[in-house]
Amino acid sequence: MVVALVAAGAYVILRDSGPADAPPVRGAVAKFVLTEKPAMAPTTRWRDGEGAEQRMDNYRGKVVLVNYWATWCAPCIREMPSLARLQKLLSAEDFALVAISVDLEGRKVAEPFLQQNDLAVLGLHLDNRGTVARAMGVTVMPTTILYDRGGREVGRLAGAAEWDSADAVALIRFVIDRKSGG
Secondary structure (H helix, E strand, O other): OEEEEEEOOEEEEEEOOOOOOOOOOOHHHOOOEEOOOOOEOOOOOEEEOOOOEEOHHHHOOOEEEEEEEOOOOHHHHHHHHHHHHHHHHHOOOOEEEEEEEOOOOOHHHHHHHHHHOOOHHHOOEEOOOOHHHHHOOOOOOOEEEEEOOOOEEEEEEEOOOOOOOHHHHHHHHHHHHOOOOO
């Protein structure tokens, strides 16, 4: 809602920034789209770098940022250092960052890429068949999805973002600070 007030010949425009309980979406994460009807994360499984089966239920009780990336994706490559910095920044909080590679060649290309680019802090997660990405409705690389403590989607951003920016951290901390959903 936009309201224009006239006071002493000057126009003042007030914008409704949304409900007070809505996460802040602005600046570096202005393209983040809040989920209107939050659904549970899919139960689809992927493999980590050790070959262990992973699923979203493993992260229940934490706020989870899932990022889909590939070594051939230029926007992914640009945003990954900010994801690594975010992981270091929020690692002590009730937060998990899961960066899932959708490279068809899986570990063969993803692991050396992470090592060579000093991104090992992100860990190796593999979805080379795209099963999890499809289950989560990912159609664009990169796509990043934020889940609350209960495993419900808060929203997503299709495309690259600076995930360690003040705006992105404020968005994630807003969800972390809401203790419900676990």
